[in-house]
Amino acid sequence: MKFWGVRGSIPTPGPTTLHYGGNTSCIEVRGAGQIIILDAGTGLRLLGRELLAEFGESPMDLTLLLTHTHWDHIQGLPFFLPVYQPNNRLRILGYEGARLGLERVLSSQMESPFFPIGLKEVPANIRIEELKGWDFDLGPVNVRACYACHPGACVGYRLSVGSRAIAFFPDNELRRAQGGGTEPNPGPVAARAGRSSLVEFVRGVDVLVMDSQYDALEYERHVGWGHGCVDEVVALALEAQVKRLYLFHHDPNHDDAKISEMVAHARSLAAKGGELQVEAAREGAMVKISD
Numbered sequence: 351m352k353f354w355g356v357r358g359s360i361p362t363p364g365p366t367t368l369h370y371g372g373n374t375s376c377i378e379v380r381g382a383g384q385i386i387i388l389d390a391g392t393g394l395r396l397l398g399r400e401l402l403a404e405f406g407e408s409p410m411d412l413t414l415l416l417t418h419t420h421w422d423h424i425q426g427l428p429f430f431l432p433v434y435q436p437n438n439r440l441r442i443l444g445y446e447g448a449r450l451g452l453e454r455v456l457s458s459q460m461e462s463p464f465f466p467i468g469l470k471e472v473p474a475n476i477r478i479e480e481l482k483g484w485d486f487d488l489g490p491v492n493v494r495a496c497y498a499c500h501p502g503a504c505v506g507y508r509l510s511v512g513s514r515a516i517a518f519f520p521d522n523e524l525r526r527a528q529g530g531g532t533e534p535n536p537g538p539v540a541a542r543a544g545r546s547s548l549v550e551f552v553r554g555v556d557v558l559v560m561d562s563q564y565d566a567l568e569y570e571r572h573v574g575w576g577h578g579c580v581d582e583v584v585a586l587a588l589e590a591q592v593k594r595l596y597l598f599h600h601d602p603n604h605d606d607a608k609i610s611e612m613v614a615h616a617r618s619l620a621a622k623g624g625e626l627q628v629e630a631a632r633e634g635a636m637v638k639i640s641d
């Protein structure tokens with residue numbers, strides 16, 4: 351997997367975010383003959399350029415899994431160059447776009463006066479499917495989803511091939527899963543059954559990428575905003591015997607130094623509990639998961 355965007359809420363270009371990167375949520379996952387993209391934040395633009403350089407005129411067959419339709423998770427789509435080539439196929443999967451349907455939400459961000467080209471006018475073969483089930487396959491890759499604790503309809507995914515698995519929860523507030531808030535979504539796992547089900551959902555994954563936007567002090571001022579506290583995310587990862595945790599959805603107000611501080615703190619917490627490795631997701635970083 352490769353991180354193309356790791357920031358939360360809004361892109362943060364500039365000299366103080368050069369190390370971890372300023373683009374919003376987007377991860378490329380390759381394996382078992384599949385190219386699966388997790389979220390379409392502004393990092394998707396860079397991935398599109400790289401795919402074009404690799405494939406040239408050859409057709410691409412891509413799957414995009416959306417966690418939800420907040421801006422920082424969909425804004426890269428109009429700038430994703432592969433959709434402007436007619437021989438490419440992009441299958442977009444996600445759950446209902448908060449109150450409107452998924453297709454309606456994705457096309458509305460490209461309507462005039464927001465963007466010059468409508469989603470229906472782009473030449474690639476794009477298929478948007480609103481998911482109803484919570485367990486499905488993309489070729490040999492098994493995908494499971496469950497609701498995250500975040501305003502609107504937002505999910506997390508677990509992708510696995512054989513015994514290898516990764517889980518992606520870009521926007522998630524663990525304390526709400528503990529029963530600290532009322533969840534509007536009748537979700538199948540986490541939102542309904544709470545934190546313990548989330549622990550089971552991510553249990554034993556090789557890589558967990560999870561919203562760790564705030565440190566403990568900041569979090570107390572942002573309870574109910576739908577984002578995670580690094581201390582609580584480390585505790586969950588330890589409990590679920592995750593092998594490697596990537597802090598994700600970095601706060602737009604956090605510079606590189608602050609994020610490095612948060613990783614150091616997270617590592618000190620992890621060291622008390624076991625074998626867990628902790629990193630902060632960094633734009634351009636590649637993670638290999640193999641036997």
Ligand SMILES: [Zn+2]
Nearest residue numbers: 358359422521
């Ligand atoms: Zn977000």
Ligand SMILES: [Zn+2]
Nearest residue numbers: 418420500521
């Ligand atoms: Zn969000």
